[in-house]
Structures are given as C-alpha cells and as structure tokens.
Amino acid sequence: MSQNTVAPTVGSGFSPNRVPGYDLLGWRPVRALVTWAGFPGTLQALMLVAFVLLALLGWGKFTPEGVNAKLYAKANLVNLAIWGLWWPAMIWLTVLVGRAWCMVCPLEWVSSRAESLGAKLGWRQAPLPTWLARGSLAIALFAALQMLVPAVQIHRVPHYTSMFLWAALALALVAGWLYRDRAFCRGFCPVALLLSAYGRGGMLAVRPAGGGAESQCRAPNARTCRSLLNPARLNSSQDCLVCGGCLKADPSGAMQLVVRTPFARADTREPMASWPLTLFVMIVSGFVTYELCGVWKAAEPVFAYVPDQVVQALSAGAAAGWVKGLWTIVVVPLALWLVLGLVGRGVGAGRSLGETWRKLALPIAVVVAAGHMAKALEKFTSWVGFLPYAWAEPAGVQTVLGMTAKSIPQPGAWLSLETLSAIALGLVATGTLLAFREARLADPMRGRRRAVPIALLGGFYLFLVFGWGGWL
Ligand code: SF4
Ligand code: SF4
Numbered sequence: 001m002s003q004n005t006v007a008p009t010v011g012s013g014f015s016p017n018r019v020p021g022y023d024l025l026g027w028r029p030v031r032a033l034v035t036w037a038g039f040p041g042t043l044q045a046l047m048l049v050a051f052v053l054l055a056l057l058g059w060g061k062f063t064p065e066g067v068n069a070k071l072y073a074k075a076n077l078v079n080l081a082i083w084g085l086w087w088p089a090m091i092w093l094t095v096l097v098g099r100a101w102c103m104v105c106p107l108e109w110v111s112s113r114a115e116s117l118g119a120k121l122g123w124r125q126a127p128l129p130t131w132l133a134r135g136s137l138a139i140a141l142f143a144a145l146q147m148l149v150p151a152v153q154i155h156r157v158p159h160y161t162s163m164f165l166w167a168a169l170a171l172a173l174v175a176g177w178l179y180r181d182r183a184f185c186r187g188f189c190p191v192a193l194l195l196s197a198y199g200r201g202g203m204l205a206v207r208p209a210g211g212g213a214e215s216q217c218r219a220p221n222a223r224t225c226r227s228l229l230n231p232a233r234l235n236s237s238q239d240c241l242v243c244g245g246c247l248k249a250d251p252s253g254a255m256q257l258v259v260r261t262p263f264a265r266a267d268t269r270e271p272m273a274s275w276p277l278t279l280f281v282m283i284v285s286g287f288v289t290y291e292l293c294g295v296w297k298a299a300e301p302v303f304a305y306v307p308d309q310v311v312q313a314l315s316a317g318a319a320a321g322w323v324k325g326l327w328t329i330v331v332v333p334l335a336l337w338l339v340l341g342l343v344g345r346g347v348g349a350g351r352s353l354g355e356t357w358r359k360l361a362l363p364i365a366v367v368v369a370a371g372h373m374a375k376a377l378e379k380f381t382s383w384v385g386f387l388p389y390a391w392a393e394p395a396g397v398q399t400v401l402g403m404t405a406k407s408i409p410q411p412g413a414w415l416s417l418e419t420l421s422a423i424a425l426g427l428v429a430t431g432t433l434l435a436f437r438e439a440r441l442a443d444p445m446r447g448r449r450r451a452v453p454i455a456l457l458g459g460f461y462l463f464l465v466f467g468w469g470g471w472l
Contacts, residue, residue: 021205021260025247034244034257044109051106051165054078057394058162067400071410073156074386075396075403083155084383088376091198095369096262098202099195102185102241107172111184112226114176125180132187135276141190142280143329146287151325182226185241193280196238197365198372201263201434205237206246209256224249231255235268263434269442273361281361285368285457286333289464291375295417296467340364340453349449363439363454370431371461374424378468381420385411421469428465432458
C-alpha cells in the first residue's frame, strides 16, 4: 500500500545483525506447514466456504418489526460472526501478531485465482496504476465502509452485511482479472490500510536471517514475492502478507518466520507517513472516538449533539444516519486533527500543518489502535454470549422475538463495564507510551517533539474509557 510496494525494492536499512526473536521455522511442524504446497491456499479456500455461507445466510434478512436493531444484530449469525466476533478479533490479532489474517484471507485467494486464470487465458493484465498502489481508492473504500456504520447500520442489518461481502468478492475477482501482482491487496482492499497501520508492531514477521551480504545473496529476491516486496531486504511488516511464498522459495534458510517482542526496535520506521495512510489514521481516529463515546452513556449524547441539531434544523430525519456518518468520519477527525496538528506545529513537530499531520500519523496510529482494541474487547465480550443461540437459529428471528418478549433470557456480557474500563485504561496508557517510543525511533533527533499531541489524544481516550466504569 505504501510507495514501497510499487517498486520491487522494499526497505533500505538492512541490518547486518541477526534478526532478534525466535525463528518458528526451526520448529519442524511449522516448517512442514509453511513449506506444504497447500499452504496457505487450503486454509484460504476453507475461509472462502465460510465467507460464502455467511453471505448467503445474510441475504434478504432485515431487522424484524418492533425489535431492537442491536439485539437482532447479536441474535443473527451473520452479523454476530462478522461484526461481533471476527472484526474485534482481527483488530486484536493485527496489533499483536501483525498481518496474520492476510495469511488466511479468502479475498486474496479469489483475487489470485482470477489473476492466474486471466494470465492462462492470455488476458493482458496491467500493472497496478501508481495512484491505486498508493492507496487512494483503498482509503475511499475504507471511509465508505466506516460511513455505512452510522449511516445505514451495516453492522446491524444482515442483508447489508451480505451485500458488503458479495461486493468485496466481486471486486477481488475483477481486480485480480484486470491487474497483476496481487493488485487487490495493494490497491483495493478496504482494510489493507488498517492492517498496514495497526500491524507494523506485530510479533510475527517474515525477515531475512541477517548475517550480512552473504545471507542477503542467498535470500530469495523480489521475483519470489507476488506483492512486489524484496524479501532479502524486508525490514518492516507494513506490506508483507505473511503468505510464506519467499519462505517456500528459500531452501538455504536465509529467511525466517520470527516471533519477537512487540514493536521490535530492529524494524525500520518511516519518519513521515504517506498521505493515504495519514488520512486513514485521521478517519479511524474519529470513528474510534465515536465507538468509545458509544459505550459511556454520558458521552454518547454529547457526541451526537451537533448532528442531532443539524438533523432537527434541516428536518432531515430520513438522512439522520448520513449526517451522523459525515460528522463521525469527516467533521470530528478534522476538528481533532486541527487541534493535534496546531499543537504539534506549535512545539516544532513539523514545518507545516500537513507535515505535522504526516509525522504524527504513525505514532498516533498506535494510540488509536489501543482505543480500537478497547472497544473491540467490549463488543466481543458483550456479543459472544449470543453465539449458542445464533448457532441454533442462524436467522435469529425467533431468538430476538423471544428475547423481546422476555421468554428467552438475554445472555449477559462476559465482563462488567468496570473491568472493561480498567483493561481499557491499561491498553490506552500502554498505547500512548508505545507511541512516544515510536516517534522517538522514527526520528531520534526531533521525534520527542511529537510527545505533546500524542499525549493529548492519549489523555482524551483515557478520559473516555475512564467514563465507562461510571467513575466520572
Ligand atoms: S490485504 Fe486485504 S485482501 Fe489482501 S490478504 Fe490482507 S485482508 Fe485479504
Ligand atoms: S511472506 Fe514473503 S512472499 Fe509473502 S508477502 Fe511477505 S515477503 Fe512477500
């Protein structure tokens, strides 16, 4: 997604030292799995079966009359599986272990099969245009997806979720057919920027073994990587899908699949994020603010005050969701980042507002990811109890009617809000400290100047999650 993926020479600071961490390939079962011809395709194909089944199950299902939409979303298997279990788990998985989801992603499999078929049939596939490879379309698709949450409640209506799944599948097919070199992942996938921003510090990474020029010569070159990375010089996890292609092509042991400490010091940090990545962090910071306010009953009406007034003034009740969507992913992020940018500019973090935003984006992504993890945990623990009901009746209609009539008891959340608040405080505080470190590692001379805006956002999120426990 970054400019690194456009050219087949990713990474610059190849470390002559051995890569810190434990090489999982030294463990025979893992080596056997990774070098197996069916890896990761078989896992991806199994995921595709689940993906298609969910898309079929959700089609034509809307919230029944007279029931709470949120309750129905939990009772319906499609919404529960996608938005209540998979999405929160993916946020956690990405921050903790990097882009591990990409390893088993069914959309990559579909896109790659379309690409291979097109090539076999003689279709002349074009290289991905630079504007797409930079993430310009991916950021638009991500923004649209975030917009659909407040606007049409995509996360609560199975039919809309199903439409999203079919649209993603169709886009993967078309992108794979038209373009080469894993184009869907590099230019179209709506969650690629999230994975790239949140997954950089993950504990699982593919890296060259190190040991200097001799090892670099033995490591597979750029031709072995379908994402146009150069495995021999890989020093960041931002674009690597952990697909194992270069590990398979490496009989000499020059490549490793390492487990290391989170946010490994050995990784390269960009001093300044690309514009699409900066815009992604801005948008997602607004969305996470919306999500964190939604858990604290006192903060929810404060967040919704302005859009509610606008809807009233314009008598635009039917468009209320869209107004709230614009507020969440455009107005709030702009206001938030105007403050962060001006403060950062004031303390010398950048020479212009735009430069300050780009320098803040990657460290601040760590704070935003921590806030996102907090909300994901709250969602997962309050939805997961519905799984036995949704499994027994996937459509969820009888379940939700029974729960509304109180003939079926509603499962409680696994954790109380006080406990969640305490965990969330720990997550956001840790994310803020890690963000300070990221800023310093990205720019040892001037990175400390970014501390004030980072602390501002961290403090704001701490305030919100403190409110969850009813302590304010
Ligand atoms: S970038 Fe997107 S489509 Fe590609 S493997 Fe990752 S999640 Fe799947
Ligand atoms: S695992 Fe290797 S081949 Fe696969 S995306 Fe990463 S660098 Fe490329």
